[in-house]
Amino acid sequence: MLRLFKQYYPVRNALFVVGEGLFIFLSVIIASWLLIGNEFIVNSQALVLKTLLIASVCQLCLYYNDLYDLNVTNSYQELLIRLLQALGASAIFLALVYFLFPVCIIGRGIFIVSICFVVGFIVIWRIAYTHVLNHGLFDKKIVLLGSGDLAKNIAKEILDKKDCGYRVAAVVNGKEYDGECLVQTPVNICRNDYSDLCKNAKALNIDKIVVAIEERRQGFPIRQLLQCRVDGIEVIEGTSFYEMLTGKLIVEKINPSWLIFSEGFRKSWLRKVLKRTGDLILSFIMLILLAPVLIAVAILIKLDSKGPVFFSQERVGEDRKPYMVHKFRSMVQDAEKKSGPVWAQSNDSRVTRIGKFIRKWRIDEFPQLFNVIKGEMSFVGPRPEREFFVKELEEAIPYYAERFSVKPGVTGWAQVSYPYGASVEDAKEKLNYDLFYIKNMSILMDMMVIMRTVKTVLFGEGAR
16 A cells, blocks of 8 residues: 555555556657657657656646546546547647747647557556456455444445455454345455454455454454464554545544544644745735736626625634634625524525626635735635534534644645535534544645645536
């Protein structure tokens, strides 16, 4: 397993992405050789740099067209459509780069010819990779101990994510077996006791034992697990395994001792300085580049409905300090005068015509960049909430108060990982992601969140 942005990914997934990039690179080289001939070797160093540019742009467009989400591209028709869309976007982006920097041009017709090779190579490569996934080749086999909600959630995640890199080879209930196994596969084995756990794990060539036993006061297999660990089989606590598998926690299943002794929650002065510096640089650059858009939106809001251009509201910030958050007004003036504080709903009648547009493309959030500059917010962090809802959520959701240990963010791990929510249950699920971010926050993870935010904004997903 590779650890990237605080999550674990199978090595084969990394090889899949790297291999696809290599095929794109080779496609351009082959096209260059066909069109230029052996003369292309003369400028080989420049050609390599220009080819790397094309390969990088193509893979970036593949990512933004969800071609690395195998749940989206689950049919060859969908794969081909999205692949052509991604290559078309690559051509437009490269045309802009070539217009601004003519020195980057690789040669007339080379990109067009290379597209034919790219499509062929990628389709063949993905057919081969799909075969690997469907047959579970190179999957790590695990034994899952437990039969409660945590064990069920782990089993479901592994079944739903065919590229997670794990396969449940055996389930040990630890209680009277009722005939229903958590995972229904031809090779799955269900048992109702822990006897011979280590012996059976060795016989099945198990890589990891996941302990998802929720009731541990009676019958916890300490001796058996200790023997497995001494014999070289990795033993991992179920909540930790779920965290690295999904990129979130389960607040209802974790206890204070797990949070206290688990890795993470590092907040060194250097990280704080780097994060603050990045916030300032990014906010100033965005405000300068987006100034024409912000002015145009302000004029449209004023023309569309009565009321101020900006909407300011008190939110709870770091260390529970209140501050005023600023957004473009997307609702009618005094939207909560009659109803009081309520969550925004789908097709909310209070949203104006311009409001629908700026919400869809997240333009209403841009004035929060001033909050970032003032130091009240960070660019990446948990979304700020109102005191009215904070009191309600703290009573209903465990560990909700831990969100206030960091600055709230314009965007966040929960926002790019979970759709818009307007209920206590949605807030609970978002807290699962927020706690994961707070526990594992880093500059690299912030960069990942920003990349996924750009993707969300470009496709207008998840707004209300």
